[in-house]
Amino acid sequence: MRLSKLRADVLALLFLLPFLIVYVLYTIWPMIKGVEMTFYKWTLIRKMSYIGLDNYKRLLQDSEVWAAIWHSTIFVILTTPTMVVLAIVLALIANRKSRLQKLYRSVFFIPSVLSVAVASFLGLFIFQPYMGFVNTFLHLLNLLPQDSEIFWLSETWLSWIAVSVITLWWTVGFNFILYLSAMQEIPDEIYEAARLDGANDWQVFWRITLPHLSPITKTITMLQIISSFKVFLQIYIITGGGPLDKTRPIIQLIYQTGFRKNDLGYAATMSYVVFIILLVLSAIQYWVNNRKGEHA
């Protein structure tokens, strides 16, 4: 666009101003303010006293914090591979020509539009003993003896499974759509050539489809790791972080420390640990994406 220098600067500023105002006020400024908070005893009511590095020292020795980070990590480990594999399987189903093709696409994605609170409470009731959907369904198929019940939310590992299954059900739709559109971009000629050479479905999938999906798989995997690490509400509602805080993720601990224990300074300090972890993950993601760009 041809503009005089001064005019360009003034116009650009006007166009950028609304964004810059909200961006600086609600993203950049809190980032900076947060650093200050970590050096103080800081409650919900007011700034109390300067305590230097005490919050940091406390953090390093706080086993609750590291346990919570570990729980978030467990959730990442449980959900990332399953999310990726299930999304590929669903995309394969919805990519096959059939009368139900459109229906499959809608059905696999519908849970993703539900509110996190709805998905979580649905999950909570689905996994209840006696009347919940899963146990009554297992009884119906005789997979579970009629007189026994599985208490999904009273044991740590069963709780992890329940929370992971619900999350999978609720959010796999996003990855599914990404895979589906990636699959539709693979040129038909490649498939036809493979068929002419006598390749079967299995070979076509491993030799053609999957290699073509590898760039998007890298992106999806990294995005999934980042979003799984930020898990909070599903676990908070379904297990409450229990049994015995054994499934409590780090974001829940930050919330409880800040708002239940009235210690915003320490909660802010924990936030920076999360920030550093996510920053490293994002940096890896950026690097992976850019490498993809070079090859493409």
Next chain:
Amino acid sequence: MKWIYRLLSLIAALFFLAPIVWMLVVSIKKEGMKIVTLVDWFTPPYSFAVYEEVLSTTKLSNWTLNSFMVAVCVTILTVAVAALASFALSKIPFRYRSFIFFFVLAGLLIPGEATIIPLYQVAKDMDILNSYQGLILPALASPVAVIVLKSFFDGIPNELIESVQIDGGGTWRIFTSIMLPLTRPALASMAILTFIGSWNNFLWPFLSVTDDNLFTLPMGIPTLMNQYSEDYVKPMVINTIASIPIILLFLVFERQIVKGISLSGIKG
């Protein structure tokens, strides 16, 4: 072989539909019935009495309205603010352009969850806790939207812009009569994704609002659930009422939603 694919596909579809169907069926079940098997849920007597009760005795319909109002405001303002900024970054040759672009790009690395505690303090200092402004304003700065929209503006040829300038059109006219109309699909996709994001946003409203007249659905629902832990019908009625608007919206805008997700994935 064919029938194995079909069977697997149907099982997958059932896995995704069953919880929603169960939610709907339980929600119209008569309260207080003895439930022993799955079949009991799916057989009469049915009743809509609980719907009336929930709608008349709780603030659920207010909260649905709040969720809509907040989501609509956030969507319109986010897209407007991002479109203005990305137009400047894409087409106006100003000083420090690459610096500003980098400054916005850096925002992609800052997760909202990590700044939520100081954001609470900042919002408190500004006195916008417990207000619609407090729910809306912090959600407006979306670096992702700026970067995605910029890449679409970049694709519009400069000759087109210069031809408008020759005809005497100003910058604002270029923006409104060329840039916006030509990127309408991208704007629509961005709007829909922002809407869904806002509709489902939980953490910030949960921390910043305590007045239950200002609740959005995700924060209101948990406050109702605690009261009915033994009973399944009311919770499912609440879930259903909260879900119907967004499911309808999805069915209407499915194509744009799918497109929007594909775009955001490509841009990472």
